[in-house]
Amino acid sequence: MTRPGFVLEVDDRTPPLVVHEGLGFRLEEFPLGTRVVYPPESLPAVDDVEGTIRNALLDPVDSDPLPELLFAGMKLTIAFDDLSLPLPTMKAPDVRQRVIEQVLTMAAEAGVDDVEIIAANALHRRMTPAELRHIVGERVFRSFHPQGKLYNFDAEDRANLTHLGTTDEGEDVEISKRAAESDLLVYVNLNLVAMDGGHKSVGIGLASYKSLRHHHNAHTMVHSRSFMDHKKSAMHQSAWRMGRIIKEHVKVFQIETTVNNDVFPKPYEFLQKREWEWSVRDQASMLAARRGLALAPQKLRHKIFHDMRAPYGLTGVSAGEVEGVHEQTLERVHRQHCVEVDGYSDVLVMGVPYLGPYNVNSSMNPILATCMGLGYYFNSYRNHPVVRRGGAVILYHPLDEGFNQLHHPSYVDFYEEVLAETTDPAVIGEKYERQFAEDPWYVHLYRTSHAYHGVHPFYMWYWAAHAMDHVGDVVWVGGDRRVASRLGFRAASTLADALEMVSGSVGTSPSITYLHNPPHLLADVRV
Amino acid sequence: MGFVNESIDDVRRTARGWRWGRRSQVPRSAEAFVPDQRQAVRDSDWSRTKAAVAVREVAQKAGLEPVFRSQVRTQVQGLDVLERIEGPVIFAANHASHLDTPLILLSLPDEWRRRTAVAAAADYFFDTWWRAVGSSLLFNTFPIDRHGGAMATTPGEVLDQGWSLVIFPEGTRSTDGWMSRFKMGAAFLSHTYDVPVVPVAHRGTFAAMPRGAGWPLKDAGRRRQLTVRFGEPIRPREGESVRDYAPRIRDAVAALLDEDTSDWYAAQRRRAAGATPDPSGPDVAAWRRVWAQTESPHAENGTRRIAAWRR
Numbered sequence: 128m129t130r131p132g133f134v135l136e137v138d139d140r141t142p143p144l145v146v147h148e149g150l151g152f153r154l155e156e157f158p159l160g161t162r163v164v165y166p167p168e169s170l171p172a173v174d175d176v177e178g179t180i181r182n183a184l185l186d187p188v189d190s191d192p193l194p195e196l197l198f199a200g201m202k203l204t205i206a207f208d209d210l211s212l213p214l215p216t217m218k219a220p221d222v223r224q225r226v227i228e229q230v231l232t233m234a235a236e237a238g239v240d241d242v243e244i245i246a247a248n249a250l251h252r253r254m255t256p257a258e259l260r261h262i263v264g265e266r267v268f269r270s271f272h273p274q275g276k277l278y279n280f281d282a283e284d285r286a287n288l289t290h291l292g293t294t295d296e297g298e299d300v301e302i303s304k305r306a307a308e309s310d311l312l313v314y315v316n317l318n319l320v321a322m323d324g325g326h327k328s329v330g331i332g333l334a335s336y337k338s339l340r341h342h343h344n345a346h347t348m349v350h351s352r353s354f355m356d357h358k359k360s361a362m363h364q365s366a367w368r369m370g371r372i373i374k375e376h377v378k379v380f381q382i383e384t385t386v387n388n389d390v391f392p393k394p395y396e397f398l399q400k401r402e403w404e405w406s407v408r409d410q411a412s413m414l415a416a417r418r419g420l421a422l423a424p425q426k427l428r429h430k431i432f433h434d435m436r437a438p439y440g441l442t443g444v445s446a447g448e449v450e451g452v453h454e455q456t457l458e459r460v461h462r463q464h465c466v467e468v469d470g471y472s473d474v475l476v477m478g479v480p481y482l483g484p485y486n487v488n489s490s491m492n493p494i495l496a497t498c499m500g501l502g503y504y505f506n507s508y509r510n511h512p513v514v515r516r517g518g519a520v521i522l523y524h525p526l527d528e529g530f531n532q533l534h535h536p537s538y539v540d541f542y543e544e545v546l547a548e549t550t551d552p553a554v555i556g557e558k559y560e561r562q563f564a565e566d567p568w569y570v571h572l573y574r575t576s577h578a579y580h581g582v583h584p585f586y587m588w589y590w591a592a593h594a595m596d597h598v599g600d601v602v603w604v605g606g607d608r609r610v611a612s613r614l615g616f617r618a619a620s621t622l623a624d625a626l627e628m629v630s631g632s633v634g635t636s637p638s639i640t641y642l643h644n645p646p647h648l649l650a651d652v653r654v
Numbered sequence: 655m656g657f658v659n660e661s662i663d664d665v666r667r668t669a670r671g672w673r674w675g676r677r678s679q680v681p682r683s684a685e686a687f688v689p690d691q692r693q694a695v696r697d698s699d700w701s702r703t704k705a706a707v708a709v710r711e712v713a714q715k716a717g718l719e720p721v722f723r724s725q726v727r728t729q730v731q732g733l734d735v736l737e738r739i740e741g742p743v744i745f746a747a748n749h750a751s752h753l754d755t756p757l758i759l760l761s762l763p764d765e766w767r768r769r770t771a772v773a774a775a776a777d778y779f780f781d782t783w784w785r786a787v788g789s790s791l792l793f794n795t796f797p798i799d800r801h802g803g804a805m806a807t808t809p810g811e812v813l814d815q816g817w818s819l820v821i822f823p824e825g826t827r828s829t830d831g832w833m834s835r836f837k838m839g840a841a842f843l844s845h846t847y848d849v850p851v852v853p854v855a856h857r858g859t860f861a862a863m864p865r866g867a868g869w870p871l872k873d874a875g876r877r878r879q880l881t882v883r884f885g886e887p888i889r890p891r892e893g894e895s896v897r898d899y900a901p902r903i904r905d906a907v908a909a910l911l912d913e914d915t916s917d918w919y920a921a922q923r924r925r926a927a928g929a930t931p932d933p934s935g936p937d938v939a940a941w942r943r944v945w946a947q948t949e950s951p952h953a954e955n956g957t958r959r960i961a962a963w964r965r
Contacts, residue, residue: 133687140679154667239828403680404673404689406782410672419662 129366132167132648136160136429136618137209145413147493147645148605150428152398155622159456161639162472164513165401166648168465169387172440174220180444182228183382187447191231193380196311199238204309206333207281210258211250211484213319213386216452218436222384224264226444227313230382231267240546243305244277247314247332250339250573250580251485252534255291258488265480267326279390282335282580283570290337291376294368298341307377316383318456320507320647321355321464324383325338325404325453326370327363334369336564336582340366343585344560345552348592353506355649357457370449381458386439388463388646395435399646405646418531425528432481433488452482464649468513471652473637474629475514475598476622477504480645483581485587490528492609494538494587500524502590504644511652513640519600519629520621526603526610538568542613543582550615552592560585599632675867681842698780698797701790702817707768713792714759715809722756725870725876726862729953730761731914733897735852739887742818744851746840748833748904748911748933749822750947751859751871753880755793758820758854761882772811772820773839780844798839801823809839809945814845814872823903831860831947832935836867841890850887851903857881857951864908878950885910908933914951 137143143154157163173179184193200343204337207223210216227244234242244263244654246392248256259277260268271277276291280303282288292301304311306329316333318324331339341347342365348354350361357363373379393467397409397417398603405413420428441461481491483499491499500522514520530539545559561583563569595601599614600624611618619625626637642648672678680688700706718880747758754960760769776797780786789795796812809819823836844851858880863870870878890899904927912930913921924930935943 130687133684135681136681136683141681143667153666154671155669340958401684401687403678403684405672410668413732414668415662417664418657421657421660441963 130168130172132165134466134468135163135165137163144316144402144641144643145478146476146523146641147480149479149496149525149528150432150481152417152478153523153605154417155415157476157641158568158620158639161476161641162468163584163643164466164468164648164650165462166388166466166646168648169389169399169440169463170442170459172387172442176225176441177229179441180226183444184229184233187380188445188451189224190380190447192531193313193446194237196217196232196378196380197237197239199240201239201241201310201440202308203234203239203242203311203313204295204303204306204356205242205244205313205315205650206247206303206306206329207244207315208280208317208328208332209246209251210254210487211248212317212323212441213437214482214484215390215433215435215437216261216488217317217386218392220259220264221262221317222234222386222439222441223262223317224369225265226382226384227263227267230313230315231270234313240470242271242276245305245333246279246419248279248329248564249334250282250336250583250586251333251437252573252577252579255577266605272421275296280333280423281574283574284311288335290369291581292372294363294365294366294372296341297339298365298369300369300372301335301338302329302373306333308376310546311380313380313382314382318383318385318460319458321357321460321501321504321649322360322363324356324381324456325363326366326373326449327357328381328449329373329377329379330366336580338369338580340560341369343617345447345556345589345592348589349505349516349596353508353512353593354504354590358511359509362514374449380446380447381452382444383392384444384454385456385463386441389392389438389440390646392435392438409493427470429481429490429528439574439612461609464507465509465651466648468640468650468652470517470654471511471513472640473492473515473633474519474521474626474639475505475512476521476639476641477523477644479504480524485583486531486534489534491524492528492530492535492538492542493526493614494572494584495535496524496526497527498587498590498593501594502587505591505594506640506650507648508650509646511654512594513650514598515516516597516598519602519605519637520594521582521602521619521625521629521634522606523587523604524606526606526618527612534579535584536572537566537581538579541588545584546613546615548578550595552588552595555588556585600629602628606646626640668900683951696841698786698790698795701794701796702771702812702815710769710794718756718792719760720848722760725872725877726753726757726858727879727953728757728761729881730880730883732910733763735884735886736766738765739764739850739852742813742816742849743887744813744844744849745770745818745820745854745884746823746836746851746907747854747856748819748828748907749824749826749833750828750856751863751865752827753863754856755795755824757824757856757880759793759880761884770794770818770820771796773809773822775800775826778892804954809843810847813843814850819843819864823900824930827864828860829864830935830943831864832942833911833933833941834906836865836900838896838900841867841896841903844903845890845894845896845899848872848889849907850889852887852905853885853906855883855885855907855911855914857911857914861948861950873950879953881914881953883910884916904933905930921939
């Protein structure tokens with residue numbers, strides 16, 4: 128029986144609690160009365176993965192079974208979510224591999240020759256062959272990659288983009304030409320959090336900057352409350368409008384998969400247990416991990432964390448028409464992540480871990496750390512932010528990982544030039560976005576190297592726009608002071624100092640809520 | 655040095671936070687979400703083997719008893735009842751402290767003590783292997799489920815094997831030293847297996863080591879007094895139901911408590927008149943109930959008996 132998520136109130140019996148901070152974690156003793164939001168325990172994984180996938184393909188939602196949509200001589204494109212999902216990377220075999228293998232088996236039986244498999248990475252970096260192989264598996268990789276039929280989407284390849292039209296609101300819909308011209312586009316998603324999936328899959332994953340700029344901007348993000356709740360997210364509403372245009376032109380067979388909360392592999396399972404339930408072995412593992420990490424140089428710590436492969440279990444698969452499928456998917460995601468929280472508080476505390484969607488096998492630079500804390504974690508709510516308007520956010524991260532020059536070249540310039548000027552997302556977008564988006568050097572690196580698109584750091588900053596608009600103070604515990612200052616924030620050594628620093632806006636005895644995340648959670652705040 | 659100091663800090667924080675050497679605690683707001691303990695260690699058959707009995711004999715005589723007597727003084731009454739019956743029996747006692755079990759076991763004559771097992775809460779004493787092994791080895795405990803679930807070994811099987819049982823029918827230690835309701839378990843076992851119940855009443859264990867205390871407290875540097883009294887065995891009457899029988903066991907313990915504070919005849923008179931003081935204590939403020947129980951009982955006549963006979 129899976130226990131539900133719940134809100135702990137710190138009392139004299141509460142042991143120190145784990146707070147993630149980059150390539151490490153600390154044990155924090157929170158003030159009495161602090162509320163701590165714990166996610167539900169992992170839902171049971173389905174036993175028969177292959178059977179579950181097959182059933183979904185043969186009995187889809189509002190669609191004919193997949194085999195009936197396949198025929199000899201057709202043009203079939205399979206697109207899949209890139210390495211930004213799931214987090215951490217899933218232990219092999221990845222569920223996308225298992226889905227794609229079944230789709231291809233059916234396609235082979237139907238005699239389909241023209242098949243291309245595209246990683247829907249939008250403006251993310253191109254994945255390496257090894258990263259592609261990890262997601263699709265060796266069989267698929269060997270059959271398609273050498274022939275150039277398994278590849279990363281290139282959002283700057285003008286010759287291979289198709290403009291499908293504009294929405295009622297004048298938004299351009301421009302996606303991969305191959306996908307747009309296929310008789311059938313099968314999208315294989317891995318729906319880790321409530322933000323993913325639905326019309327966001329094709330409409331964003333296979334779209335160009337021309338299309339993305341309509342919803343990836345400060346204005347939209349401020350009005351996405353939150354972007355984890357697609358019905359109240361301006362970004363999703365835009366993506367949904369675009370999705371309906373896509374639907375008019377392309378036959379999409381959406382396959383959405385959901386996984387449970389088994390994030391940490393052995394011997395780090397203690398990180399997803401409730402601390403007061405730690406056995407002697409868990410306590411010993413924690414001490415060993417903490418002391419080992421303290422001794423290890425940064426490179427080794429990076430390797431230890433980034434080599435983790437999550438033992439995620441599949442909780443379900445839905446396939447068929449995009450919107451019908453996504454409804455089922457969200458029901459499962461909510462069951463795994465939702466925690467009811469009674470009211471908001473003055474201070475929100477979050478530990479930013481070593482990993483976000485955009486630093487897989489890379490480094491968590493200060494902009495990504497901001498995006499993770501004020502973007503993804505802050506927005507992990509429904510109905511109302513966990514913190515009151517004008518309240519304070521306290522984040523944990525050392526902000527000391529620097530920049531990966533291979534993956535994040537434009538981030539360096541964004542940090543050195545743009546943030547030195549202003550940290551206001553709206554001003555930044557207005558003044559600098561186009562210049563970065565169209566910079567030929569960044570475009571070149573995006574297309575030929577493994578760099579995120581030039582405009583990507585802007586999106587990271589927009590991701591945090593809602594939080595920046597909503598809260599007063601932001602303090603990084605354990606963060607590098609100069610870096611925090613460049614980001615427009617402040618740094619403190621301890622939680623007590625941070626609370627002291629924000630006392631000007633929230634008083635000396637504020638109500639505090641700590642989101643015990645990861646594993647993933649979604650706070651359903653009842654006001 | 656920084657690393658060493660940080661390591662020491664980490665260990666200290668862990669030791670304090672997770673209460674090393676003491677039972678861990680669950681935050682109050684998380685109590686509703688505590689996982690089911692029924693998967694914990696349950697098998698205790700090994701603890702009644704000859705080898706375990708031999709180890710226990712050494713542990714109790716060479717370890718437990720000297721330590722116990724160095725910390726508390728005891729006065730035992732009524733053991734003569736055991737000369738008139740043969741085991742197995744069920745010792746049903748009031749429960750106020752972790753001292754109750756060693757007090758009763760160490761008060762029994764050796765031949766009885768060696769053949770007596772103690773029913774212990776599975777969720778408390780059998781939640782980890784080391785706690786299960788420790789308590790089984792030292793006290794001959796076997797697990798019972800306070801919530802009515804099935805166990806690998808039932809108390810009936812232990813009785814069938816010829817072992818007497820110590821059962822605390824209240825199911826848990828008293829929070830204020832006074833007796834609470836008796837559950838049906840002891841009466842049910844006596845009724846089903848036709849085994850007599852020997853009521854046992856003791857006083858002073860709450861004053862010496864209440865809930866939360868990890869070691870017996872001293873009174874101005876002196877060992878605290880405990881008293882224990884064994885009563886006449888009782889059996890279910892012809893046609894008597896368990897529901898009717900259970901209160902009789904409680905009444906017997908209550909009469910023994912009364913006897914321990916006064917004398918046998920006066921207690922018998924009050925019992926006959928239905929005027930035995932209510933062992934659940936007076937309906938007064940909580941502090942007054944606790945206050946009354948924090949006083950250790952006085953040994954009989956307040957005099958020390960001849961050392962050779964003292965236990």
